Every structure is written in C-alpha cells, then in structure tokens.
Amino acid sequence: MKDKKNDFSIEKPKLPIDLEGIESIGQLEDESYISSGVIGGYIIENQVADAVTFNEVIFKNSTFIGSSLNYAELTDVRFEHCDLSNVDFRNSIIHRVEFINCKVMGINLSESTLRNVRFNQCSGDYGFFSFADCKAVKFQDCELCYSDFQDCNFNKVGFYNTDLTQCQMSGTKLKDIDFTSCNVDGIGARIDNLRGAIFSPVQAVSLSKLMGIIIR
Incomplete structure (x- = not known):
C-alpha cells in the first residue's frame, strides 16, 4: 500500500485534443523541431542529432533504434507502446x-x-539515470533491474510495485521514498543514502547486509 503521506501528484502532458497525424519526421538534424502531432508506427533508426525538440507530440507504436539524441528537449510528450531501448537522451x-x-x-x-515524468508499466532494465535531476517523477509497475540511479538528485520521486533488483543508488538521498511495494533485492546504496527511506520489515532484514549487521 502506498504511503499517502509521501504520495504526490504530477502534471500530465498538456496535449491539444485535436492533434493531427504526422506521416514522417524525416532525417533528424541538430536543433530539429517537431511539434503538435500524433506519430504512429514510425521507425526512427540510427539517427544522431543534438538539441532536438519534441513539443506536444504523441508517439504510438513507434520504434527508436540505435538513435542518439543528446541535449534533447521533450515537453508535453506521450509515448504509448513504443520501443526506446538503448536510446541515448543524455543531458x-x-x-x-x-x-x-x-x-x-x-x-x-x-x-x-x-520534471513531471511518469513511467507506467515499462520494461526498463539496465536503464541509466545517473546524475539526473528528478523532481515529480513516478515509476509505476515497472521493471528496472540493474538500472543505475547513482548520484541523482531526487525530489518527489516515487517507485510503486516496481522491480529494483540490483539497482545502484549510491550517492542518491532516498529520504521519504516508500519502497515497500517494490523488490529491492541486492540494491546498492550507502548507509547514509538510506536514512529516512521507507522499507518493510522483510526488506529491512535484506538491507541489513549493507550495514554489516548479522541477524540470527
């Protein structure tokens, strides 16, 4: 059960109800601007471009393959049933x-x-979030095994019924985050990072290994 005291709301994408379909976005170039449309069944393959902007866009059943889109800006965007595996959105x-x-x-x-980002029922093992600045971010019913959340800045970040097996969170303050509905087996974090985080009694026994405590 979620801890209502530590729950929070996030803003949904502000999307016009009359968005029209976009048949093609072509070859992305540095500082490309894609706005106001629905993109369905599109394949973006091996594209490399910096500072691309997506604004008021819905992607449906689209695939990004081998693409590097560093320094991108995504505002009011929804991805539905898309494959963004290994896409590089750094910075x-x-x-x-x-x-x-x-x-x-x-x-x-x-x-x-x-800011105001929701991951819902996503398969995201081996994701890289290190050094990210996250505020009002929710992971609901996700798989995030072996993901890297090291040295992040968390402010109103929630994990709900999410698999965090072997995730690395060293250097990230986890105060007030409720992990009781999640699998945290093998999670990596420093003792001071865990101060104020919320765990179940069973989880606490597992985490005792981080503190060098022997329970008999």
Whole structure:
C-alpha cells in the first residue's frame, strides 16, 4: 500500500485534443523541431542529432533504434507502446512526459533534468539515470533491474510495485521514498543514502547486509 503521506501528484502532458497525424519526421538534424502531432508506427533508426525538440507530440507504436539524441528537449510528450531501448537522451530536458507500456531497456537519461515524468508499466532494465535531476517523477509497475540511479538528485520521486533488483543508488538521498511495494533485492546504496527511506520489515532484514549487521 502506498504511503499517502509521501504520495504526490504530477502534471500530465498538456496535449491539444485535436492533434493531427504526422506521416514522417524525416532525417533528424541538430536543433530539429517537431511539434503538435500524433506519430504512429514510425521507425526512427540510427539517427544522431543534438538539441532536438519534441513539443506536444504523441508517439504510438513507434520504434527508436540505435538513435542518439543528446541535449534533447521533450515537453508535453506521450509515448504509448513504443520501443526506446538503448536510446541515448543524455543531458536532455524531459518535462510533462509519459512513457506508457514502453520498452525502455538501457535508455540513457543520465545527467538529464526530469520534471513531471511518469513511467507506467515499462520494461526498463539496465536503464541509466545517473546524475539526473528528478523532481515529480513516478515509476509505476515497472521493471528496472540493474538500472543505475547513482548520484541523482531526487525530489518527489516515487517507485510503486516496481522491480529494483540490483539497482545502484549510491550517492542518491532516498529520504521519504516508500519502497515497500517494490523488490529491492541486492540494491546498492550507502548507509547514509538510506536514512529516512521507507522499507518493510522483510526488506529491512535484506538491507541489513549493507550495514554489516548479522541477524540470527
């Protein structure tokens, strides 16, 4: 059960109800600007571009393959049933964005700024979030095994019914985060990072290994 005291709301993407379909976005170039449309069944393959902007866009059943989009800016964007595995979004700004039923395995959001971002029912093992600045970010019913959240700045970040097996969170303050609905087996964090985090009694026994405590 979620701790209502530590729950919070996030803003949804502000998307016009009359968005029209975009048939093609072509070859992305540095500082490309894609705005106001629905992109369905599109494949973005091996594209490399910096500072691309997506604004008021819905991606449906689209695939990003081998693409590197560093310094991107995504505002009011929704991804539905998309495959963004191994996409490189380093140093990007992600604001009012939803990832719904997406594959985000190995996605790289390190050193990015995330504001009002929701991951819902996503497969995201081996994701990279290190050094990200996250405020109002929720992971609901996700798989994030072996993901890297080291040295992040967390402010109103929630994990709900999410698999965090072997995740690395060293250097990230986890105060007030409720992990009781999650699998935290093998989670990596320093003792001072865990101060104020919320765990179940069973989880606490598992985490005792981090503190060198022997329970008999």
